Amino acid sequence: MQVPAPFEYERATSVDHAIGLLERLGGEARLVAGGHSLLPMMKLRLTDLEYLIDINDLHAELGYVRMGTDEVRIGAMTRHRELLESPELAALFPIFADAERVIADPVVRNRGTIGGSLCQADPSEDLSAVCTTLNAHCVVRGSTGERVVSMEDFYRGPYETAVEQGEMLTEIRIAVRPNGSSAYAKVERRAGDWAVTSAGAAVWMDGPVITDARVGLAAVGPNTTGIPEISEALRGQEPTDALYARAGAIAAASCTPTTDNRGTADYKRHLANELTQRTLRRAVDRVQAGVRGDIGRDE
Amino acid sequence: MTIAEERKKVDHVDNDQKPLGHGRMLRKEDPRFVRGLGRYCDDVQLTGMLHLAILRSPVAHARIVSIDTSAAEAHPKVKAVVTGAALAELGLAWMPTLSNDVQAVLATDKVRFQGQEVAFVVAEDRYAARDALELIDVEYDVLPPVIDVRKALAADAPVIRDDLEGKIDNHCFDWEAGDEAATAAVFERADVVVTEDIVYPRVHPAPMETCGAVADFDRVEGRLTLYSTSQAPHAHRTLYAIVAGLPEHKIRVISPDIGGGFGNKVPIYPGYVCAIVGSIVTNKPVKWMEDRTENLISTGFARDYVMRGEIAATRDGKILAVRTNVLADHGAFNGTAAPVKYPAGFFGVFTGSYDLEAAHAKMTAVYTNKAPGGVAYACSFRITEAVYLVERLVDCLAYDLDMDPVELRMKNFIRPEQFPYTTKTGWVYDSGEYATAMNKALELAGYEELRREQAERRARGELMGIGVAFFTEAVGAGPRKDMDILGLGMADGCELRVHPTGKAVVRLSVQSQGQGHETTFAQIVAEEIGIPPEDIDVVHGDTDNTPFGLGTYGSRSTPVSGAAAALVARKVRDKARIIASGMLEVSVADLEWQKGAFQVKGDPGRSVTIQQIAMRAHGAGDLPDGIEGGLEAQICYNPSNLTYPFGAYICVVDVDPGTAQVKVRRFIAVDDCGTRINPMIIEGQIHGGLTDGVGMALMEMISFDEDGNCLSGSLMDYLIPTALEVPDWETGFTVTPSPHHPIGAKGVGESATVGSPPAIVNAVVDALKPFGIRHADMPLTPSRVWDAMQGHPLPPI
């Protein structure tokens, strides 16, 4: 059994209480949500926090998926499992269910949260790629109020985010646009492993023509900017194999993978290409089928 | 019975059929395991018990300049801090390994691998012990490490084992088998010679329960009780007596329930010795349980063979000879657990299941700055490597000859009438019906149909592979004339006592780590004396309560202790027969045994049950002349030969042409382990071993960076397979009893681990045939398969 170094523990009873504690306890305090990233680091003694502020009691306040007409709002404490099992989300953004089916395992998904996932800011993290693909925005709250930041601004580098001392992430917002759908694909060495590479794609269409598209990648370098060149290449085009191939080539060219135990940089680059093509094709199929959620789930 | 009928029985009938002997029955030990009531080492709580944590080297190779323990000693909950220097004063800084090398308990001069034990702390609780490690200040003078095994013998390589007198290189040992000249002559005249470089990477047993111990030294009595995660409690006790100088009768080793071993719990680890020292210096019981990282980076690994294999054949596919040159990475200390005369374990069976004219193997073992060990992990003493080598080579030959791999194997099998068959490396295979097993596997697989499907898929650009492997194992070490571990013969004792009411207790030296001994051994005894298995208690894992024997590894429990159990039961039965003759007032020759009772021949009305005999043996009244009271016996069984189980495995895989991911679609395993005691347990062993094989073939590897940092120190980095990576296993069997084993049984624990990796790799390589690939090394991760598809399969090290 791996055992962490000593720390103090407090349970927050509300978002304001949590923020108050963060302000009072300063830089040595950390929030714990699902704990599936933080606790392993504590047990391996890779983090030297002194105070742990448990925000699991905030699930009632921050655990939700709210469907609006032009925006979907997801509370930071929404668990992976809730994202996986939300029928509304599956209908509107099937990319979530695609991704959640391959994130970790049921034990992790029962506790891990979208807020913790984004705040961990691990470049291999899948929900960051999903949120990037959907051009999500993050609501960061402190004692003086709220800020809304894009994924690109939220992510400051590996394990670093725009959440400043005394602040926390409370909500993720995703704009709803008509005639769109999305998809996600991941290559892993084994079920429950982190991605070797994964890709998400979202497309919006007008008849046979793609009006807009976004691709987000994971595990091949910083992954929260989206890939504007792909969006430009696809806009106004009819989907063809050649178009997908072009998008795939752009994805491969614009990522920065490194060689590690999960695979070589060349292989990951190849996957960025392959998975970009696969997810774009599936997203387009879903738009064309008019059913957003359930096409090709089990391929 | 066909496999389908067997299946039906399992699926539709209560599978606990309560056989009066051999047969399918639920495991007696499972009620406590499935309720979470097993009692493992970490469950042991003794009054006043303290906790021990080990400080480990952060680097692979360095000289220790200084160690400052003062801050750790000042920690309010710390009871003792011990360094190598302190152990050296007690003469305990070094200990012998199972291969007659020495290993540092705590480093005194240098650290030789990342994770090596440097100091330990004993504290009031596990947390404080761990916190105090951070207060120990060690100054290291970092030395260049030897990580690449191929460079270990380079002239300028730093010498790792300068503790050994006169050591000027990293050479560990050389080993050879077979006839070099005769083999060269056969290769000379062969039509076809195929050469392939084949790596079996370093893997780890990764048992769910890590290693640990609770040491309790009684100062007054001078008595040590050691609870430890040991697969071989008796061998360990003797070694502690030798290492620590404690009298052997004052040492009691208790091996409670063990959460998986796979060879990982055969060696004596420094941690056990530290726990003992910790208890001696604090005068309190001391618990040490390593964490997952410690287990992965410091305990007995397996494999790590870099092999060049060659196979010679005629053009029409008659295999003439095999030869190999192996570079073996033994890590920083040679901790291999193998019989002394077999430094390369039983690698000599690399001739496989084939009738050859010649064979030769040469091996050089070297030291590197990596964790020691070297035999662990369900490998039957290196047969895993041997079988992998020959089964890959045969497939490479099939590739070059453009011949079906099944046809090539069938053509070269040792034929049934050739048994006992002496191989060109001197092993005497006891019995085998190889073609029968292969045919059964082909039938279960629908081989012809699979090949047809493959042709169709290939035409569509899909990548489907069919892999075939055939293995012969050599298990049950071993005959005491050639096999011993540190001078301890590999014979096993067994005691059987029948109580007055006809219930029995059988005591064994072997120790189950999940193999179901409490059931299998009860069934072996039940079969011989007709007492139901549920009435027979199996006692093991406690040296004070069991006879001497060498423990459980190398699939030896059934071949050795199983034979002992059967023979001791027969001894008891022989005595029971004499008592029965007195009870029935007939001569012994007039009695016949009917499992559970002796009956007067031809007179079914006159019989006595074993339970009645037991009461008579302990009761009042006369017994036949010269017969003592009681019904018990004792034996020490020395096997005359190993047993040689075998099997035919067929694997079907699909490779995603876009992502290079491998999916094992089907796996057919036909095993022959001779007489089958409990088919359900056998299937369980096979299922586990096959899953293991998927792990090794597709994902497992302990890897290092060039500085010697272990990159596989957690189960996020060292992947082991889950239910999602394995297909629904299709098992079948044939029965070819061992002629020399009392009940004809052969070991089966490691068969599937030995046989499955080559079947899976052969399948993946077969799938990649369109890319002109003849060989690709494990682990076949998507990235490595993709490399192969690009035409450059790379060795993993």
Ligand SMILES: Cc1cc2nc3c(=O)[nH]c(=O)nc-3n(C[C@H](O)[C@H](O)[C@H](O)COP(=O)(O)OP(=O)(O)OC[C@H]3O[C@@H](n4cnc5c(N)ncnc54)[C@H](O)[C@@H]3O)c2cc1C
């Ligand atoms: C075995 C295993 C496999 C995994 N596999 C995958 C995978 O395949 N793909 C994947 O994407 N992830 C994977 N994960 C990670 C998993 O998804 C985690 O749950 C997730 O990364 C973190 O969520 P959490 O709620 O557990 O965060 P925690 O561990 O509680 O917190 C993580 C970090 O975020 C901070 N934090 C949490 N909530 C907030 C908030 N509201 N505001 C500000 N800061 C906050 C914490 O202080 C901490 O620094 C895996 C984890 C495990 C253990």
